Amino acid sequence: MSKLPTPSRASSDKSSSHPGFAVRSSATSSSLASRRATVYDRNMNRRAPDLALSTFAFLFSEMVQYSQKNVKGVQEMENRLSAYGYHVGQRVLELATVREIKNAKRETRVLGLLQFINTTIWKAIFGKVADALEKSKDQEDEYMIIDNNPVANSYISVPKELSSLDCASFQAGVIEAVMDGCQFPAKITAHSVPTELYPLKTVFLVKLDPLVIEREKYMR
């Protein structure tokens, strides 16, 4: 993972090292001088107003197109989309933690954390809670988060030759980052399970690291 954003320099010495830009910018509005506040002065509880779904869809289109270049197969393609999601998830977790600080509690059990993802995290980044959370009947280490209409799949029409591709892998990456960040390492994969009513429905399969299962047993 690259490290944008990174810690700041003192903001005062920035402009002095680039006198070339000062000339141009002086031609413009003076009200803008107040913008010099750094990112750290920002109120983290302030949420920017919503943007158009199309904006995300167009950006995501280019991510998908870029990820398709020199790709060896569906699996690699999904891994690339998941890596973008991971980057997002790391930051969503931080934001959610800062914002929920008053009633924050450290999730120590798998179910508690998955519910946190299913509700708080999903709402914070995808604007709605996920549609279901289920435990696998056969596998002790598997859970499923279900989204009937994942935002990453808006507008997607998967061609037959790529029928196993699920672009919601991007969202699987978000889950993986949150789980990692909370010390619940797991592998998350996205699987499309289209239904008549929800053609874009996706099951996010959470496969927990054996370490986590081991720990759960101690805590019983």
Place this chain on the structure above:
Amino acid sequence: MAVRTPRQIGEDVWKTRIEKVNAELVTLTYGSVVAQLCKDFTNDYIQVNEQLDKMGYNIGIRLIEDILARTNSERCRSFKDTAEMISKVGFKIFLNITPAILNWSQDNKQFSLIFDDNPLSDFVELPDDGKAINELWYSNILCGVLRGALEMVQLQVEAKFVSDVLRGDDTTEMRVTLIRVLEDEMPVGDE
């Protein structure tokens, strides 16, 4: 029917005809794209700028269709009209901002967009490697978007950032230059 101003068109579409998503999804997703490119091009920011511009161009090609389909507006009659549409309709619909249009050149073929607000760069600090601050135009995808979108309506433009608050400048300014009006393409083998 009364002619609507670009501002009315933009506001109207924004309020009534747009499905929305959380702004932070867009902001953080864009961040993941820039970070991925920095990795792929091993922090060669000049190449990152170029790739962002290319991606923006492809987005612009798509995005203009969405604008036209939603607004049903007439073809712009001058580059000044085009600038208004870019700010009050294009940026309004897609980033919910209306950058100021300033610094027209005398021949009316060049103007600046001044970004007071830029949702793409929320939460962002450039990498502290002494290089990014001089080389990376973090929001360069927007230049490509303008280039692609305007090419589709037969305007070849050059768009580039000349300052960015992320670099410590006082403003974020993009310079847009009209190169030429494109002719419609002819069928191959037809004169």
Place this chain on the structure above:
Amino acid sequence: MTIYSFWIFDRHCECIYHKDFKRPMRQLRPTSALSSTDPKQRNTSGGPPKGSGPLTVDDESKLVFGVVFSLRNMVKKLSGDQESFFSFKTTKYKLHFFETQTNLRFVMVTDTRVDGVRPILEQIYAGLYVEYVVKNPLSPPEHPGGEGVNNELFTLGLDRFLRPLSIFE
């Protein structure tokens, strides 16, 4: 009333989508990847046609584009760049035309009694093409050879949109 065929041409003058419903003009022989999927509508006489034989889909596509492009250009020369034509009629069919500012051209050929197709073409553009082709991340930004247009959502959407219309048989 009947729709005979539907075409989309892009700014590079290439046919990026084509669907035949019924055959109005001439018999066709199949060639192109873009051709209709219904074999009944194709020429099945067998053997490679020569000379002035039936048209291939490619030939027909070029002719359709040639006609609308020339007509459009002449209309613009006559009465200004903002001007466009809506349709023209022969004894056998009527051709309806809608062009976007991005030089996407939508063409629908119907029987001669059909009117008011332009709003339908506009809806196909705004409601189907933009939503299912332009916004589809798996479609490329442009569509050489029709790539990305002929996807399931778009073709299903088109079918669902056209079928209930009174002009559809």
